[in-house]
Amino acid sequence: MNLRTLSSVVCLCIASIASADTPPASFAASFVQTRTVPNFDTPIVSHGNMRYDRVNGFHWEVTAPYHYLFEMNGKLAHEELPDGTKRDLDPDQTPWLAAVEHIFISALSGDRAELMTYFSVASKPAADGTALTLTPKLGAIASAISRIEVEESAPGQPRHLQIFETSGGHMDIRFSPLAAKPPS
Amino acid sequence: MKSGLSPAARWTLWLVSLGVLCAAAAVRLDPQHVVDTDILAMLPPEQDSTAVAAATEQSREAFVDEVLILVSGEDEPATRAAAQAASAASASHGLKPDTTGESLNRLLSVYQAHRYALLDEAQAQRLASGGPAALTNDIATSLASPAGMIDVFGSDPGGHLAAFLGSLPRPYPSFLPDGPFFSAFKDGKRYFLVRTELQGSAFAEQGSRQAVEAVKAATLAAKGACPACEVIYTGAPLFADAARRSAQSESIWLSMASTLLIMLLIAWVFRSFAPHVLAGLQLVASVLAAGAAVILCFGSIEIITLVFGTTLLGIAIDYAFLYFSEYWFGEAAPEKVMGAVRPGLYMGLLTGVVAFAFLLLAGFPALTQFAVFSVAGLLEAGLLVVLLFPMSLTRFPQVPVNAAVLWPQRFIQAACRPSRWRWILPLIALLLSVPGWFKLHTSDDVRSLQNLPSAMLAADEHIRVTLGQVPPPGFFLEEAPDLQQALQHEEALFAEVSANAPQLSNLGLSRFLPSETSQQRSLAAWQKVFADHQSLRASFVHLGLPAKLADRTLVEWQQASHTPFTSEQLFAAAPELKRFVIADGSRLALLSTVTGGTDIDPATLSAYATTVPGAVFVDPLARVAASFQRLRVRSTWLVILGYLLISALLVWRYGRREALRMLFPPLLAMGLTLGALGWLGEPVNIFVVVALILILGLGRDYAVFLREGGARRSPALAVSLSALTMLFSFGLLAASGIPALHVFGVATLVGILASYLSAPLSLPPAEEPA
Numbered sequence: 001m002n003l004r005t006l007s008s009v010v011c012l013c014i015a016s017i018a019s020a021d022t023p024p025a026s027f028a029a030s031f032v033q034t035r036t037v038p039n040f041d042t043p044i045v046s047h048g049n050m051r052y053d054r055v056n057g058f059h060w061e062v063t064a065p066y067h068y069l070f071e072m073n074g075k076l077a078h079e080e081l082p083d084g085t086k087r088d089l090d091p092d093q094t095p096w097l098a099a100v101e102h103i104f105i106s107a108l109s110g111d112r113a114e115l116m117t118y119f120s121v122a123s124k125p126a127a128d129g130t131a132l133t134l135t136p137k138l139g140a141i142a143s144a145i146s147r148i149e150v151e152e153s154a155p156g157q158p159r160h161l162q163i164f165e166t167s168g169g170h171m172d173i174r175f176s177p178l179a180a181k182p183p184s
Numbered sequence: 185m186k187s188g189l190s191p192a193a194r195w196t197l198w199l200v201s202l203g204v205l206c207a208a209a210a211v212r213l214d215p216q217h218v219v220d221t222d223i224l225a226m227l228p229p230e231q232d233s234t235a236v237a238a239a240t241e242q243s244r245e246a247f248v249d250e251v252l253i254l255v256s257g258e259d260e261p262a263t264r265a266a267a268q269a270a271s272a273a274s275a276s277h278g279l280k281p282d283t284t285g286e287s288l289n290r291l292l293s294v295y296q297a298h299r300y301a302l303l304d305e306a307q308a309q310r311l312a313s314g315g316p317a318a319l320t321n322d323i324a325t326s327l328a329s330p331a332g333m334i335d336v337f338g339s340d341p342g343g344h345l346a347a348f349l350g351s352l353p354r355p356y357p358s359f360l361p362d363g364p365f366f367s368a369f370k371d372g373k374r375y376f377l378v379r380t381e382l383q384g385s386a387f388a389e390q391g392s393r394q395a396v397e398a399v400k401a402a403t404l405a406a407k408g409a410c411p412a413c414e415v416i417y418t419g420a421p422l423f424a425d426a427a428r429r430s431a432q433s434e435s436i437w438l439s440m441a442s443t444l445l446i447m448l449l450i451a452w453v454f455r456s457f458a459p460h461v462l463a464g465l466q467l468v469a470s471v472l473a474a475g476a477a478v479i480l481c482f483g484s485i486e487i488i489t490l491v492f493g494t495t496l497l498g499i500a501i502d503y504a505f506l507y508f509s510e511y512w513f514g515e516a517a518p519e520k521v522m523g524a525v526r527p528g529l530y531m532g533l534l535t536g537v538v539a540f541a542f543l544l545l546a547g548f549p550a551l552t553q554f555a556v557f558s559v560a561g562l563l564e565a566g567l568l569v570v571l572l573f574p575m576s577l578t579r580f581p582q583v584p585v586n587a588a589v590l591w592p593q594r595f596i597q598a599a600c601r602p603s604r605w606r607w608i609l610p611l612i613a614l615l616l617s618v619p620g621w622f623k624l625h626t627s628d629d630v631r632s633l634q635n636l637p638s639a640m641l642a643a644d645e646h647i648r649v650t651l652g653q654v655p656p657p658g659f660f661l662e663e664a665p666d667l668q669q670a671l672q673h674e675e676a677l678f679a680e681v682s683a684n685a686p687q688l689s690n691l692g693l694s695r696f697l698p699s700e701t702s703q704q705r706s707l708a709a710w711q712k713v714f715a716d717h718q719s720l721r722a723s724f725v726h727l728g729l730p731a732k733l734a735d736r737t738l739v740e741w742q743q744a745s746h747t748p749f750t751s752e753q754l755f756a757a758a759p760e761l762k763r764f765v766i767a768d769g770s771r772l773a774l775l776s777t778v779t780g781g782t783d784i785d786p787a788t789l790s791a792y793a794t795t796v797p798g799a800v801f802v803d804p805l806a807r808v809a810a811s812f813q814r815l816r817v818r819s820t821w822l823v824i825l826g827y828l829l830i831s832a833l834l835v836w837r838y839g840r841r842e843a844l845r846m847l848f849p850p851l852l853a854m855g856l857t858l859g860a861l862g863w864l865g866e867p868v869n870i871f872v873v874v875a876l877i878l879i880l881g882l883g884r885d886y887a888v889f890l891r892e893g894g895a896r897r898s899p900a901l902a903v904s905l906s907a908l909t910m911l912f913s914f915g916l917l918a919a920s921g922i923p924a925l926h927v928f929g930v931a932t933l934v935g936i937l938a939s940y941l942s943a944p945l946s947l948p949p950a951e952e953p954a
């Protein structure tokens with residue numbers, strides 16, 4: 001099992017939001033990510049921004065407390081690491097990346113099949129959009145993740161993402177929509 | 185009848201001899217394994233090291249029992265339900281479900297417990313040289329990356345264990361484990377792969393039939409759960425069953441057609457019921473004795489032997505024809521018939537048995553079986569003629585001489601008249617053959633032995649393509665005195681392959697169990713990272729991460745195992761990985777391979793292997809082809825030796841001048857046969873060589889029969905009937921769908937015709953009928 005593929009749930013969840021009945025052509029937001037590690041009382045907080053559109057692909061950038069950048073367009077992916085190292089990722093040599101790319105592209109095209117494979121999806125109307133609860137179906141994912149909750153600020157736009165890990169860990173990402181603009 | 189044996193004694197002798205043979209065979213027979221379809225079991229044992237032989241067998245066993253069922257559909261829940269129904273149905277019919285998922289969970293536990301021993305060489309060097317800063321960078325990257333935010337084990341913040349797990353070989357690159365299945369979403373359809381394994385022998389009739397029943401039941405169950413779903417399947421047991429059915433059905437129709445044609449011929453010539461009864465009895469007894477002898481010697485009978493053995497019908501009846509021709513249309517009185525045919529019968533039997541017995545020297549199990557089958561069948565046919573015919577045919581026959589009886593004698597007489605055409609025609613035929621000789625090509629491809637249904641081959645191809653599973657061209661074998669050295673050799677080999685062909689994926693035990701050296705290197709790198717606690721804290725703080733996270737990481741390191749994990753621990757978790765290990769007495773070898781390319785050149789892989797001590801690349805198909813080639817060459821020498829031996833026998837019996845004349849027609853027939861094969865574009869393989877042995881034997885028989893009887897009516901008739909029956913039985917093989925049998929049939933068809941037409945050349949030109 002390619003566990004890196006399973007671990008790419010953030011990308012998957014963002015993609016799932018984008019796979020609303022009418023996926024938005026683009027989306028941009030700043031985010032605050034708070035991670036709680038089991039048996040560790042200090043939350044790890046990071047800030048950044050993300051955006052995607054069908055032409056320029058996916059952009060994920062952490063700006064604080066250190067800098068990290070991940071960009072993916074089609075099969076091409078690029079990373080800038082906290083120590084300044086830059087590297088291109090070849091999907092042929094990085095199986096998880098190919099899977100992520102597939103999920104992402106599928107979701108952008110309005111296809112939730114990939115998501116439904118791994119998760120039972122329950123949705124209910126929320127004040128501004130839809131609230132989704134994803135419960136893992138498969139043993140390997142279920143052993144790592146209890147559930148994922150996503151709230152939308154508008155159809156197809158995530159506002160709040162929470163991942164509850166079986167180990168007791170918790171990840172909380174809050175998105176604040178930005179005006180979409182192509183990456184520089 | 186001059187013999188002192190009474191009819192009762194003759195019957196008793198015959199029945200007891202056949203009965204004892206059959207009873208002994210029945211005791212030896214394995215009722216579950218009467219007919220064997222394992223083509224590779226017919227090959228001779230390899231002369232390589234036992235490790236190579238064991239590796240070949242082990243790599244073969246890894247897939248021969250596997251049965252794959254692929255269920256696909258557009259509705260994901262319905263398709264999953266169909267896959268579950270197929271899995272349950274196949275299990276209830278005896279196919280063992282795959283347990284990869286259970287092994288995977290156990291393996292994950294082992295890897296988690298020894299996660300600090302799993303860095304590859306590059307990672308270890310980077311951590312060792314970068315120290316705490318390198319680890320901090322990895323952790324920060326893992327926390328920030330959209331593809332690495334979940335720590336599956338809660339204790340792999342840098343994603344190093346995940347990287348190791350992500351790099352593990354995947355059995356089906358396009359599919360991911362999905363509960364008890366492997367699944368993928370492709371082209372708008374959800375695919376579920378149900379992996380099962382046959383518990384019996386894939387090549388035994390019962391085992392392969394069980395597999396067929398199981399996939400049928402699985403298909404029905406899947407269709408019941410999801411009518412719109414598609415179900416396809418493949419596996420060696422299914423191919424084995426198809427091969428058996430094909431060979432059995434060919435065997436049946438060839439036997440029936442051959443028998444029918446022979447009966448019509450007998451009716452046309454002898455116009456009497458007795459020859460039918462006696463010939464039928466002889467055929468049944470011959471095949472029975474031949475089959476019993478094979479089972480007595482080998483325990484079961486190979487499918488190819490069974491099909492080839494059908495041709496024994498044509499040879500066995502020769503002796504009956506010799507007797508019938510003399511009895512019905514010869515000059516001897518009924519009680520003198522045996523005496524008249526005895527020289528030709530015994531000489532034909534002797535040379536026939538010698539020719540077939542020579543196949544025993546080929547060292548080829550299939551030919552050995554065929555030789556035993558044929559020798560036993562011929563001896564039984566001869567015994568029956570000697571014991572039962574004289575007491576069954578005691579009255580003067582009342583059948584008038586008819587056209588069917590006269591034409592053979594007329595042909596022989598015409599061909600024996602002094603004429604320049606006696607050498608011009610053979611010369612023209614030979615000249616026409618010469619270009620064909622230069623068109624001849626050899627083929628030793630084992631795949632030509634079977635005629636597999638195209639639909640099954642297409643389904644197999646479809647499944648392999650869907651799974652992204654490209655069959656490797658062969659395997660590497662790394663020999664060493666112990667496992668650790670073998671693992672190091674394999675790691676060096678994989679490094680060589682990856683450096684030169686990064687598109688290939690390596691599959692071997694070292695991918696799951698790094699060598700102790702590699703694990704120690706990994707542990708040493710981590711030791712350096714955690715050696716200076718303050719530097720570690722400083723690095724975390726430098727990137728804005730809590731210093732307490734560094735403390736926690738250090739505690740995890742201190743509490744974890746700092747020893748390499750062993751092969752015993754690995755095999756306890758995943759017993760199937762033992763398949764990579766070949767134990768060879770005091771030494772040990774590892775089996776490994778590469779996948780991922782459709783055009784991997786075995787020569788290149790062999791070159792990679794030469795760079796690593798103790799490593800060798802084995803191409804099983806090439807080895808099998810080489811075995812066939814060796815056998816072909818060896819058998820060709822046997823043909824030549826057999827020809828020389830028969831020549832000596834003929835010289836001893838008839839003198840040098842007569843013997844040379846008698847040896848010419850068989851040689852001519854062989855030359856014409858090879859020329860025809862060349863013109864027709866048919867390959868020369870081991871089966872063509874066998875055909876040449878038969879042609880040589882038949883040509884010699886005809887020469888002996890004519891030499892002993894002259895151009896009289898009865899020997900001419902016997903030779904002609906023999907040729908016709910041989911054409912009926914052997915020639916029919918030319919219509920076989922099995923390529924090997926087809927070329928055998930073509931060769932014998934041409935060879936027998938040439939042998940018969942050239943047989944009169946064995947008599948001197950002035951010879952006149954008696």
